[in-house]
Amino acid sequence: MGYKAKFRVWRGDAGTGALQDYEVEVNEGEVVLDVLHRLQATQANDLALRWNCKAGKCGSCSMEINGRPRLGCMTRMSVFSPSETLTITPMRTFPVIRDLVTDVSFNYEKARQIPSFTPDASVKPGEFRMMQQDVNRSQEFRKCIECYLCQNTCHVIRDHAENEAAFAGPRFLMRVAELEMHPADTADRRDIAQEDFGLGYCNITKCCTEVCPEHIKITDNALIPMKERVAGRKYDPLVWLGSKISRRPKSEGTPVAVRPAAKDAT
């Protein structure tokens, strides 16, 4: 093989930026990240981009390639024709830091709000007994490499920053589902999934599943079953009656979403 590819790469920072045209050599078997590295080493030494493992295991090199959210390391050049111009832009949902690097702190904030794994305190380390069929489902969700492509693509926040406060996004709704389905977890996160993490905003368009590089069935296996569990709780007549008669607070038996105090500017 070996040809010169046309790349249009977004360069800029939080203030301004524009697409810049480059011609970069491409060799057999290369992925988009290889070509960006060559561009960086030979023509644009200061091109900002994230990467680590180069094998689809760390989820660092998330970007949009011709408008589609993808990992640069798992997108082979052979899927494009040599005459095609590749447009490389940063993830659109998150604020740009520089070039292809975005500020993904939104995700770390959401992660900190989800009540953590809560095992039965009487079970000592080494004494957990769980069957493979009972851990399969949560294991699927724990394949997540936190590339945030699902967060980036979800239309609830992609073009609606105003929803960010009320919506945790597919990755973290899946984290709630993972803990809910964890056989050794004792907490009940059904109410907060709906009320604090915005499960109801999801209208199962499955965009998240489509872009997941780990091929996790986010919508079918995490979000829809969570919706069913939430609905089951809400419309269970006994739960409804109990909540009316005893007027117990909604958080009983349910951890409250953890809202950290506002951080200092630094």
Added chain:
Amino acid sequence: MSSDGSSDNIERYSFDVVVIGAGGSGLRAAIEARARGKKTAIISKSLFGKAHTVMAEGGAAAAMGNANPRDNWQVHFRDTMRGGKFLNNPRMAELHAKEAPDRVWELEAWGALFDRTAEGKISQRNFGGHEYPRLAHVGDRTGLEMIRTLQQRVVALQQQDAASLGDPDAMIRVFAETTITRLVKDSSGRIAGAFGYIRDTGRFVVFEAPAVVLATGGIGRTFKVTSNSWEYSGDGHALALLAGASLLNMEFVQFHPTGMIWPPSVRGILVTESVRGDGGVLRNSEGKRFMFDYVPDVFRDQYAETEEEADRWYTDPDNNRRPPELLPRDEVARSINSEIKAGRSSPHGGVFLDVSSRLPAEEIMRRLPSMHHQFKELADVDITAEPMEIGPTCHYVMGGVEVDPDTGASSVPGLFAAGEVSGGMHGSNRLGGNSLSDLLVFGKRAGDGAADYVDSVSASRPAADEAELTDALAEAIAPLSRTDGENPYTVHAELQQTMNDLVGLIRRAPEVKQALTELEKFKERAAHVAVAGGRAYNPGWHYALDLRNMLLVAECVALAALEREESRGGHTRDDFPAMSPEWRKVNLVLSLSGEKLELRRKPLPPIRPDLLALFERSELKKYMTDEELADLPASEPAGPASESASESESGSASESESKEKGH
């Protein structure tokens, strides 16, 4: 820009313990320091949760005995010493074998979901050099499970602190995308903190703290064909040297036998040893399972001699010997290299690793999902239908900071190290699976050691020498101020090629000498690289600063490789192919004197009699000198000494060890 050079522009933080590195050992150390009530910072070179630990595939070795009840810490200790060719620090190997099960079970209590046995316990898989199935695992993505569990444990602790102290960052705070370029000390030579930059804006920062734990991982980025990411530039190794600590075992670099070789852009990416643990075999271009030809004498008794026996072992390990594909990594890597050199290589210059003819497709998909995914997506190879092409790739450095086995303390007061950046645990060759458990065991111990140290200096906390900060800042800013220098990417690429060619898997004195000459030229070039652009997220600048570290560790590897005139583990000398009992007694220790690296020989700590008694005399004969054997007690004790006896003996052993450290 004129104000940039002033130390007034440095952002300042104060902590009790600063952990540099956010992989397995760093996070485990930080969790422990926080548990001990110490205000702790985690400095992560990448985003939180992306550390190199996510790349670990196979599992964490821990003698829990879930798969085979005969397993115990003594067997694990024995395997570790054999794998390291008896050059391991025996106390570290002992602590590791004893404590690994508790560290793995602890992860489960923090939410980790390992694969299960039929009784619902943690499943354990076979791996090279381990006598019994021992690796706790999650398919072939165990490292990801470990990093995520530790990351989520940090978050759980932050939630507790938010509830009780009103601030999630009160006791444990993560600084993502932050690189440390210098450790700073006080006027009496104690650690006083760490200086670096935060990537997004490039602003400078100092973390003032009496204790620093290095958990920075390895050096693989110094070599061209590597399974390691850009982060592995030997930062902690270099920071330790520059602060006055010493490194040992730097000649021992592990070339993992199975890296991808095709297409060229993925060359070096790891193919997990689990492929072989689960039945995969190595074949040359003639279709021959060649590993049977390469079983060395020291392992002859433990490995099968025929394909039939090897194949029976998978289902009946008690009555058959292990397949030679599961020899320790150094042996397998050298054997593959020999086949390639003999002209029996696969089309792209490697050998074949085949699991497709050994297991049903569904079983491969279940046990090795991420390998299937990786080959399908990157090489267009379906590993359930055809063999993979593989070859050796630089994977791990056994060498690292010389530490006290029990506490992780280096010779510099306040400086600790754990995980890949520390040395001694794995001797001359690390067994697969012993890294993830190493991170947990010694990460915890270093966190404890740092907490104890902080308590001991509470009356006189060290204050950073301001002149050191000014120097650190000037050093960091220098590449940006040069306008007509070389491009750091070019210098780095050529350095990688040189190390690969001249100090790689097989070494020869003239080539290593040539490498040392080349390294002098690289140093000169690196001192003059120029970087365009500013400080905000500028990878060119980051590369330029990392070069100093890579050049230092490259020189350490080359100096030690030239000195050690034998072949052992991750150090193969073509001109000295045999393993020498005399050299087994020697550690090569490197330290900086001014700008010059000094190498000295130091005796290995002795193996306690109760630990020696775990081996047959006939096996020790293969490793030890006649004098050492003469000193062995004539009648060997039947079993290991009691716990309490061994603890007290080891105390005195580590005391004499620390006295030997000449600084």
